[in-house]
Amino acid sequence: MMPYDLILSNIGKYLTLTETEIAFFTSKLRLKEVVKKELVLRQNERCDHIYFLNNGTLRAFHLTTQGKESTVMFAIADWWITDIYAFTNNAPSIMNITAVEDSQLLSLSYPDLESLWDKLPKFEKFFRILMQKAYVREQLRSIQNLSLPAPERYDLFVSKYPEIAKKVTKKQIASYIGVTPEFLSTIRAKQGDT
């Protein structure tokens, strides 16, 4: 399978591209392979790339000075991921991105993305849609974090992201929903969840 098939079908949901446009777009992409536990982005370093997952699983997490991890997001095949804060503001990143398992990804640099926007305005539409959907996801998460107790946040995570729930550890899910692994364990025990 060609390394660009998945990303082109991802974009194809929203845009129709000519052969020339495809060639221009793919010329900006770089293939990157990472092994389990490898860092794709280190907190505090610049984040001038956005990544698309061909396969595997990534996890983005913020680390406090006290060493507390908060999982910002997971990404599996067909997902886009970056430290959107650092990427947007050309600021030191506020999260680590690490490989939960061996993964293959395509990277696009910020300057290349800007030239893509300039030369092919339809990519503005694509990223508008991408950003809008990401905004929706994050706002739903905020609402759920504010309004639901931990057991319901856990159930919601598993039902919303069953593929991710299969691939990542309970500890990582706990740090996404905002509880300790120990407490998630008691939640699951009460639910009769094996």
Next chain:
Amino acid sequence: MMPYDLILSNIGKYLTLTETEIAFFTSKLRLKEVVKKELVLRQNERCDHIYFLNNGTLRAFHLTTQGKESTVMFAIADWWITDIYAFTNNAPSIMNITAVEDSQLLSLSYPDLESLWDKLPKFEKFFRILMQKAYVREQLRSIQNLSLPAPERYDLFVSKYPEIAKKVTKKQIASYIGVTPEFLSTIRAKQGDT
């Protein structure tokens, strides 16, 4: 002051528009005045408009079946606001939007926004930027909610949004940072905050 001055300067930060484009864009806008406590959007109803605040203050909040309020966002002059989930998915809205004080806003319907995107692609860029910044805001909020205790979330809110903090009640701030008004009160007492 013309009702379109503020929105044009808001857009002008990112786009240059011709007189014709301005005329086309403003022809899609409707001026709306709401008085304090008036509902701009009722939860469960369709949300097919996006709003821009000329002046005043709005608050978006989600209401659970148990009657618990969670403030999703505030908006003051020069801010855009809508139920982005319902707007994007043409679904019943998941929040109320209400006037904290008398406010003047401009509304743009979803069909009009789509025709704007079709006819003037530079508006795709503008909304891409808008959505991207909103995504950044929400992601930062998620990280802070996960990693910081309530007193720090309160301090951060006040330092980040001093104008909003002046206009809204403590109860509303409490429901934004995810604590009860009573607990926010004890936080403030401990800080010697009058």
Next chain:
DNA sequence: AAAAAAAATTAATGTACCTTAAGAGTATTA
């Protein structure tokens, strides 16, 4: 200006979730 309603505060009690610690299970490395 009086009356009513809502916001803010304080305090007592309660609980969801955290911390610490230890042991069992599972995966990774030598």
Next chain:
DNA sequence: TAATACTCTTAAGGTACATTAATTTTTTTT
């Protein structure tokens, strides 16, 4: 295959925050 490390679980004790309720202060309505 053994050794090491990490995840998951269980349980005791602790704390941040919620709930309830009463009082004061501020805002809104009449």
